[in-house]
Amino acid sequence: MLKKPGVALMKLLAIVLALFILGLLPWIDNYAHVFGFIFGFLLSYALLPFVSFGVYDRRKKISLIWICLLTVVVFLFTLLILFYIYPIYECEFCKYLTCLPLTQHFCTTQDINITTRRQL
Numbered sequence: 134m135l136k137k138p139g140v141a142l143m144k145l146l147a148i149v150l151a152l153f154i155l156g157l158l159p160w161i162d163n164y165a166h167v168f169g170f171i172f173g174f175l176l177s178y179a180l181l182p183f184v185s186f187g188v189y190d191r192r193k194k195i196s197l198i199w200i201c202l203l204t205v206v207v208f209l210f211t212l213l214i215l216f217y218i219y220p221i222y223e224c225e226f227c228k229y230l231t232c233l234p235l236t237q238h239f240c241t242t243q244d245i246n247i248t249t250r251r252q253l
Contacts, residue, residue, distance in 0.1 A: 149170070167230075171208065172205060172208065172209075176201070178197070178201050179201040
């Protein structure tokens, strides 16, 4: 057991926040990092071995495992649909997750074009 679990949690949250801020630099895909974090958290809770102390605790953990697995499957199919079947091309907010324009020309070298090239 940790002597101070709150301090350990704050250290981990500080690292996650620092890495997310670092991800706002050009050419780092925060979409992949954010959803990788979510998927990793849910799958690690669901697939890692666990210890149960009694019947009630075991039922509660098994139900949480199923909730995590179902959430992962729903996220996976939602992302597959959003990226491959019905992609969203006109998203004004999406460019700020990939690069935060700190200066006028900070993100111009990326040549990111999120508009569709298809003729409708």
